[in-house]
Amino acid sequence: MIKFTLRRLLSGAVLLLVVTSASFFLAHLAIGDPTAGLLGDSATPAQRAALREQLGLDRALLTQFWDWFSHAVQGDFGTSWRNFQPISDQIALRVPVTLSVVVAATLLAAVVGLAVGVATGLRPSGILARGLKLASVVLFALPGFWVSLVLVMVFAIKLQWFPAVGYVPLVHSGTGWLRSITLPSIALALGAIVMIAEQLRNGFLQVNNQDFVRTLRARGLSSRRVTLHVLRNASPAALTVLAVMFVGLLGGAIVVEIVFNLPGIGSLTQSASQIGDIPVLLGLTVVTVVFVVVINFLLDLVLGWVNPKVREQ
């Protein structure tokens, strides 16, 4: 188990290293000279050269990379090129907002997806199962922000059950916080819910046909107990989808946050990309990839617990 854990941690670290360095070079090569974006079109060449020197952009790219990397591993992502604020502070301020929404969406997807998946798995041709099939076809492809707009129109503007925009921090008001993240979380979670439910339903169909289920029944176990066995066998695929969905949710959150005007990493990412603020973009990339690595690691632990064969690989 220790070996298993260490290996997963190592592969996570490698992924983090590869993705962040790739992002560094991609950003620098794609953006080229960011001073145009930072200073605007009216800047003179001399002003731009001065800024380049100030930002250290006149150095060799590898030197810049090493400089950034050696600080980044200590959690220091430098300062924003626009307002010279420390990036770590800005991100730390915004991460709780995004995490609130994404974690709430993930929990929602896991719980509701599990419930719908089990219900449809037990009655694979019931009304709920037909509804799920229809919903999974459509909701898989519809983007989160599209769903957000619909939710805002119906629940925030027509029915006025929830605020249309804005964020209330948890420390200010628990119910206010919950109300402010409800619609964004639902908008993000809907697609994931149907995907997870669909995976579970298919898993149930497959596992139900396996011999050991009949043998468990022949031992006299109740339907409820047999269902628990089936669920455990059917869950790895759904768990994997959940982890993939989490990555998608992080990306989707960027647009959804803007729809709901939430001060998360979404608006920071958008503004940083518009002016070519590379250090901010890189800091955001590192943070998101760290989340992904952590989630994948947790998934591996859970998968290892669910399926004993995985542990030995």
Add this chain to the structure above:
Amino acid sequence: MTDAAFPADITPSPGKQGLWARYLRRPAGVAALAVFLLVVLVGLFAPLIAPHDPNFVDFALTQTPPAPGHLMGGDSAGRDIFSRLLFGARTTLYGAAVACLAGVALGVPAGVAAGYFGGPADRICSWISDAAQSVPGMIVLLIVAAGTGGDFTVLMVTVGAFMAPGYYRMSRSKTLAVRNEPYIDAARVAGLTHTKILYAHVLRAVHAPVIIQSALTAGVAMGMQAGLQFLGIGTASNPNWGQMMNDGFRTMLTHPLILLWPSAALGVTIAALAFMGSTLGDLVSVRTEPVSRRARPAAPPRDEGARSGDLVHAVEDSALRVENLRVTYRTPDGDKQVVRGVCLDVAPGEVLGIVGESGSGKSQTVFSTLDLLPAEGHSTADGVWIAGRPVGDLPRAKRHALLGTRIGYVPQEPMSNLDPCYTIGNQLVEPLRAVHELSKDEAKERARAILVRVGITDPERVLASYPHQISGGMAQRVLIAGAVAGNPSLLVADEPTTALDVTVQAEVLELLRELQQEYGMALVIVTHNFGVVADICDRVAVMKDGKIIETGPVDQIFTQPGDPYTAELIHASQDDTESRAELDAAWNKAGRTVRT
């Protein structure tokens, strides 16, 4: 070697009718296709059908409601929404097409190569694909957008790159599946080059899934595209739905219609693609949909045809008695009766063998006495008695309460009959606690004792093991232990030795006989092997085509088979043993170099 006709003849054809012919019979698919074609036509001919220049600004038109001449009114900048919507279809389709092409170009060749050649190529490509899935695409898209000044085509190529893992995994698994088909080996042996095999066989297997994947990918790409445009990225002078949605979003409170039009267009287009993809997917994968309770086969008529088999014990003296059992299965070609009017009984302490070739209905007979037929099956009988009591008309729950208490079941295939996710100990203890209401310690003690009884020398290790950590013979002992743990009066064994090694078979059979005598159980053993019958059975019922054609004591069946079919079966199993012996002899003679 000619390389013409040969491949085409052996490749399994996907169906009798063409895919498109079958597709056109699905109403949902046709509707989705019609909507999608409409969008395509609108996109193609937007310049011809749009009533206005989509970028022409008329301040008088700003945020006006729909009116003749301006079917959907004007947007916040005073442009005709209807015309912009038509031109937006163009942008949407172009972006989706670019993303799909990029995804196919990056994912499919890599997937086919990884699946076909395997080895390092497979590992490297799969790692890259997994890694790409862990990268939040939106951030990379924003970096690319910042670098390229929001160049739409480059952005959509990037979107396609993030779709490539989907194509990669799909084409890799399809290629792997084809690669393991014997006809690929045959083609290789026949001298076809890799290129020709890839072209003739692999592409054929991959192309339909690629189309399906593209329908889904196109939908997702449209969503991402609109998301980017909504953020104000990639908005060139071309009208597009995402930017229109942003415009509507900002005036949502006062002019909700401006938001409604592009949202509806995007939603309907994506939904159409999703339905096309899912309809095609259903047609290609031919997934077996489950049978609902209502769709179960009709109960087989009770009196159709003659009964078969003999009843030799009085009802009250029997451990199991079945009268006129009929089992019907629902198949695509209609209901099919697989057991026709079977009668049999077995007394406590007696061993009854049910013999027949595969498909004769012997296992179905057993499953219906246990009431464990799959959903497609349905059984009726004039009566079923367990331990002299009628159970045929008991409600399902009461009937199932007999399982694990009165009736023990030993399955055929040991490895697939243990739950891979739980330890052996867990699987033995759970029924003892849940069904027999033993305490945790009692149940563990009983499980250990019963494992020792079935001949397992290190019960502690086996109790702590998972099914994949023990051998097949040991797994069968575990299953036998599970079957007798509840002290049943009737033990039902379905081909209990078929899946085992020859040496283990005799031991397991011996164990079953010992346990049967020790517990005084009635044993019903299903087998196709007359060796097993001779070894263990008191009486035999021979089945053919769902009927019992002969019942009798073992000695009589062997010495004077009453039916020519029985004689044939006995003869066949003797033939089998001879040929086996000959093979072994040949193997030994060849210095054990010949693999049998």
